[in-house]
Amino acid sequence: MPLKICCISAEMTPFAKAGGLADVSGALVKYLRAAGHDIRLFLPGYSSIKREGLERYPVEFLQDVPVRIGALDYKFSVETVRLPGSQAFIYLIDCPAMYARPALYTQDPDEYRRFLLLTHAAFLCCQRMGFAPQILHCNDWHTAMAPLWLRSIYRWDALFARTRSVMTIHNIGYQGVVGAVAGGELLAGAGIELLHQEELRAGRINMLRHGLLYADLLTTVSPSYAREIQTAEYGMGLEDTLRARSDSLLGILNGVDYEEWDPRVDRYLPRHFGAAQLGVKAGLKQEFLARLGLAAAERRPLVGMVSRLATQKGFDLLIDALPELLATRDFNLAVLGTGEPQYEAFFTQLEQQHPGRVYFKCGYSDELAHWIEAASDLFLMPSHYEPCGLNQMYSLRYGTVPIVRRTGGLADSVQHFDVATGTGTGILFNDYNEVAVSWAIGYALDLYQQKGAWRRLVQNGMAQDFSWNRQIQRYVEAYERLAQP
Ligand code: ADP
């Protein structure tokens, strides 16, 4: 039976992306629609979304829809847009006062309000479309008030009588914590007793916590992360709430959209390759080194990184480890990322200190991200925590050996290579410290020199299958269990 699903997200590929949330939202829409489900996703109509060339229509009965948040009145309008290459249409919530800003996310004092508006808009659109979703799927703190609202302010509407809510944690490091003064806006008329009282007494409201308290099902993006966030080390203060609901918490590993991320079809590459054409990969690497101004040398590996430059990703370790490694070992490094200023400064300086060996692009570029995946020999993800991580799975398909810390989705998607048996797909290290990451990088560089073992390792990785075709089925099963009358 086709399911009716309302999904709300702050990001979605290819329209608006800061990180993996976008890839996952895009995949949910694409693969659920392809499986015959009626999924309607609501996304802010950010001014950065390039609309020319998209198939899009204004929704006539969703123009200038009033919505009140606290004492403030807003109006939004809706445009429906086809997801390129899919039958699916999504809904862009246009409200220039909220979404015409320089970036998807801001530090503005009304940041939480921008996503409260998105969440209200999703409910109001369902109402005006007469769409009775069986599943209301929220993602991260931005949309975490929806399960509570489903049980309170929108409860009067019979349309939602059978709607069950799913709250997916993509990253528990972002919780949407606001001052208690914002309570009126968050509750929108619902009773104050619905809020987490202890936090309220401390003067705060944690939006993500309310999603965890009120959603019918909680999911996160890997089985390991589902376990980790129930501990004080990884739960970031929400571990108690998660432990209390552990029976309702499911870890579903993210998938890969191999139509986008496969060197056999990658539209950013001039030549394509599979496991039997590693010569093509070697050629692309030479071309890429020349483009970046990096010096080529016989058997000198290229180490790549594509990442938000956030503490989560393990950059503190690299600040400690990379200068020494560059001084003592022979490799090139290509880094693409943007984020926290101290890490941007670190890589800028590293590039200056190692001309011809280190390349750093401070910014965001899909094209460069695909090239780094394709041309690198090794891909580095020393994350402190990693709910799932996508680039290590992309890397495997591109024959680019991932070096990862054994945490979250990294632990669930990469197996440490055993030279004796020839099994495994990457290099793993356990401890979050400089010694461990230096060992892992050094070990990988050594392995690279052993041609036979290296080829085996590369080909093991390329044979892995993390397709969304399979993972989407896990969501469907979970939705179906919830939707049972
Ligand atoms: P996270 O969501 O924590 O950032 P993921 O590994 O799940 O981590 O997903 C990151 C996604 O964002 C990948 O698709 C990666 O290629 C992309 N990405 C991150 N930074 C950049 C950048 N500077 N330019 C292009 N793509 C980027």
Ligand code: GLC
């Ligand atoms: C987050 C996580 C990342 C995950 C992505 C998509 O931003 O940091 O590990 O892959 O969301 O679920």
